[in-house]
Amino acid sequence: MRNGRARRARRKLVALLDLPEEIDLATPRMTMVGKSDLLLENLNDIIAVTENRIRIGTALGVVSIEGESLSMAELSKERAFVSGKISGWRYEDGV
């Protein structure tokens, strides 16, 4: 409950200051370069890693990245850099 309030307060502050939305460190931000690289920032956890699908939990729900020969070229607390033959990505469940 307290986390939810804090998040909302952060969002309001970000909106008030006209800052990018993802700066609150909760809203996921996805950057895709061509069809082979996808950078996902502000992730929560890794749910599943397979060769054809990578499921990553975010504040807005589970992001499912699909494709072939998928791997995470870089994985850290804040970001996951997915590479491979990406066919698409979607939110499995919205907030």
Place this chain on the structure above:
Amino acid sequence: MWNLADGYVIIQISEGQADRFLNRMRAESFALWDVCRTGGAIQCRIRARDFRRLRPIRRACRCRVRIVARTGLPFFITRLQTRMALWIGCALALACFCLLTTRIWVIPITGCETLPEQVVARALREQGIYPGASKRGLVLYRVAELARLYDDRIAMIELDLDGIVCLVDVEEAKPIGQTIDRSVPTDVLAAKGGVISRIEPFNGAANVAVGQAVSAGDVLIRGDITAEDATEPLLVHAYGNVFALVNYFAEAAVSGTYEALAPSGRTEPYKRITVAGIPMFETRPSFEHYVLSGEATSGALGTLLPVRVTTGTLAEQTMQAMHRSEEACIEQAMVEAERRAYEKLPTDGAIVDKQTTFALRDGCVIGICCIVMEESIGYTKEIGN
């Protein structure tokens, strides 16, 4: 690159909760990369020094962690540690290197024009400087001084040690100039005609005065200073400074019509390809004389690869009759006359005056230039010869 220097391991996480294992690693700020699923296990790369930190996570997630490969500099060095022969070889090579750098191996000799370099090399060898000689206890200035005495043709030797190189700079002895025999009676004669501007007889008597015009061969300073009432002639070695104003004339004729290269109107495309500055292809022009115009170099290709493609147009040039105005003729004639006059000037004098004019003759413009120069015109000549 940095990971290679630091050393990393490729690990395989199987059984238990492999995905949870990854999240725990993220939470513990592990550096993870190349995470992928291979068969039933997750494979990833971590820094070698982080491997020991995996133990509590492994226990918590009940996973099995297996090292697939070890890569990087620390592992490479560890593997080499058992190869004693290699380390002994490295130590010997280092010792050889240290030993060899205490000696002189290269002796480049510069400054020898007439003197053979072998003479200098022999002189240095006698003083203990040769390829392989030790640098210890070498006093360069003393060696240079002693080597200089080896041959009279060596005026000075400069030695400089730069690592294993001993730089040798030689200054050769210059032959002493011809001595003047002051006992021989001489006159000072004029080498060329002019008007005397200054005369300073150091020995003998002045035969001309300032402002007097002289011709080549005239006696300027007399060596015969016999008095009118003397019974014996008195001849001396006359010498001194004699300066005169000498005129240098030059003419140049320029006509209104002349032949010069001009565009004929024919053109052809031009292309040149260079790779890293080395020409690979160039259009061979079919014209004898041409001018390249509209030259353009492709920029996009040059930024990615060291390839430069230059295109342009070759315009043919042929000899054609050209006309120029009278003003242009006058200017051309005067410039050409001045150039010719300057070509006649000696190097050891001072320009006093310069006049340039023109005249029209037979349809041509004649440029005339006169330069007045003050210069030494005297030379000594033995009396009676």
